[in-house]
Amino acid sequence: MLNEGKKIYCDVSKCLGCRSCELACAVEHSKSKTLFNAIKEEPVPIHRRRVQAVDEIIISDACHHCEDAPCISACMSGAMYKAEDGSTQHIEEKCVGCWMCIMVCPFAAISRQTKLALKCDLCKDNEKGPQCIISCPTKALISKEV
Numbered sequence: 469m470l471n472e473g474k475k476i477y478c479d480v481s482k483c484l485g486c487r488s489c490e491l492a493c494a495v496e497h498s499k500s501k502t503l504f505n506a507i508k509e510e511p512v513p514i515h516r517r518r519v520q521a522v523d524e525i526i527i528s529d530a531c532h533h534c535e536d537a538p539c540i541s542a543c544m545s546g547a548m549y550k551a552e553d554g555s556t557q558h559i560e561e562k563c564v565g566c567w568m569c570i571m572v573c574p575f576a577a578i579s580r581q582t583k584l585a586l587k588c589d590l591c592k593d594n595e596k597g598p599q600c601i602i603s604c605p606t607k608a609l610i611s612k613e614v
């Protein structure tokens with residue numbers, strides 16, 4: 469699988485801020501997995517990747533899958549955990565919506581949807597790998613070994 473032992477980095481010299489990564493992420497995490505059907509879903513799928521301008525630099529960012537992830541320590545229900553491949557993952561069924569993970573994340577990479585915390589999962593269920601990387605027209609997003 470493409471995701472194992474990898475992290476996603478953004479080459480800010482290549483990022484245009486087009487938000488293709490956000491759109492691809494939302495579609496990947498939709499029920500239908502297609503753009504035209506995803507926009508009609510309730511709730512509308514939410515992307516786990518965020519494009520933002522910081523001091524005139526555009527960057528696409530998401531969970532850093534920290535080695536010593538504070539969100540795991542703060543999670544009272546055990547929903548956040550470290551997977552075998554080294555990524556930080558989230559079990560939606562265990563999430564109680566306490567938002568402690570959101571409060572302790574140093575990168576503001578965890579968001580909320582109704583009662584669930586949402587974060588990058590490296591498209592763990594997609595054999596092709598993270599859709600943000602695949603969709604980036606300038607190849608600003610790259611995957612590297614941890």
